[in-house]
Amino acid sequence: MSLASIKPYLVNCFLLTIPVLIWDTLLTDKLPGAYQPDVFWHNLPAWLSYGENSSRTLVFLLTLLMPIRMVSGIQKRGLFVYVAGLLVYFASWLPLIYYPTSSWSHSLWGFMAPAYTPLIWLIGIGLIGQSFYRNIPFHRWYFLSIAFVFVVFHTIHTYLIYNRLHG
Numbered sequence: 001m002s003l004a005s006i007k008p009y010l011v012n013c014f015l016l017t018i019p020v021l022i023w024d025t026l027l028t029d030k031l032p033g034a035y036q037p038d039v040f041w042h043n044l045p046a047w048l049s050y051g052e053n054s055s056r057t058l059v060f061l062l063t064l065l066m067p068i069r070m071v072s073g074i075q076k077r078g079l080f081v082y083v084a085g086l087l088v089y090f091a092s093w094l095p096l097i098y099y100p101t102s103s104w105s106h107s108l109w110g111f112m113a114p115a116y117t118p119l120i121w122l123i124g125i126g127l128i129g130q131s132f133y134r135n136i137p138f139h140r141w142y143f144l145s146i147a148f149v150f151v152v153f154h155t156i157h158t159y160l161i162y163n164r165l166h167g
Contacts, residue, residue, distance in 0.1 A: 009067075009133060011067060011068050012063060012064055012065070012066055012067050012068060012133075013062075013063040013064075013066040013067075013068055013125050013128060013129050014060065014063040014064045015068065016063065016068075016082060016121075016124075016125050016128070017060060017063055017125075019086060020086070020089070020118070020121070023089075023090060023093075027093060027097065030097045031093065031096055031097060031114075032096060032100045032105070034111075034161055034162075034165055035096070035114075039161070040157075040161055044157065044160070048153060048156060048157055048160070051149075051153045052150065052153035052154055052157055055146055055149045055150035055153055056150050056154075058146045058150075059122065059143075059146055059147050059150050062129075062142070062143050062146060063125060063129075063143075065132045065133055065136065066125075066128075066129035066130075066131070066132060066133075066138075066143065067129075067130075067131060067133060068128060068129075069130060069131075070128070071130070072130065074127055075127060075128050075130060077127060078123075078124050078125070078126070078127025078128040078129075079124065079128060080124070081120065081121075081123055081124035081127060082121050082124025082125055082127075082128060083124070084120065084124070085117070085118070085119075085120030085121030085122070085123065085124050086121050088117050088120055088121075089114070089117040089118055089120065089121055092113035092114050092117045093113075093114055095110060096110070096111075096113075096114070106166070108159075108162060108166075111158070111162045111166075112155060112158045112159060112162060114158075115151070115154045115155045115157070115158035115159075116151060116154075116155050118150075118151055118154070119147070119148070119151045122144075122147035122150075122151065123144065123147070125143070125147075126140050126143045126144040126147060127140065129143055
């Protein structure tokens with residue numbers, strides 16, 4: 001097996017999740033205490049925990065099956081949406097890290113911003129993806145639907161934590 005034969009399988013939409021994974025890994029511990037795993041994951045309903053983690057896993061697995069080939073206009077627009085979404089997502093963390101006592105950080109929208117803003121960059125990935133490997137039937141809505149379900153679960157989770165703290 002040569003590098004040339006596996007290269008097409010290495011250039012997939014999972015690469016687009018790496019900046020998010022690095023960001024989350026490096027900065028989660030800089031977020032206020034409510035976002036730390038021992039608080040954020042404490043005493044969640046099982047249906048919510050399973051739903052969020054299952055849909056998150058499916059999102060990441062589907063990105064591994066979606067090659068990156070920038071050949072159409074919709075994919076180029078998807079790249080724009082993805083980059084804009086990353087910037088919005090990263091920006092949503094900054095007030096929580098640097099101004100944790102601000103009115104924005106304590107508001108529902110500010111507290112939940114890291115939970116709902118991933119929808120933007122996930123939509124970008126959904127627009128970039130055009131097929132699955134190995135002639136598996138593809139439609140953008142497969143990925144986008146699972147991504148939407150994940151963001152809904154993640155947002156409900158964050159809302160429950162917000163209510164615990166500010167309810």
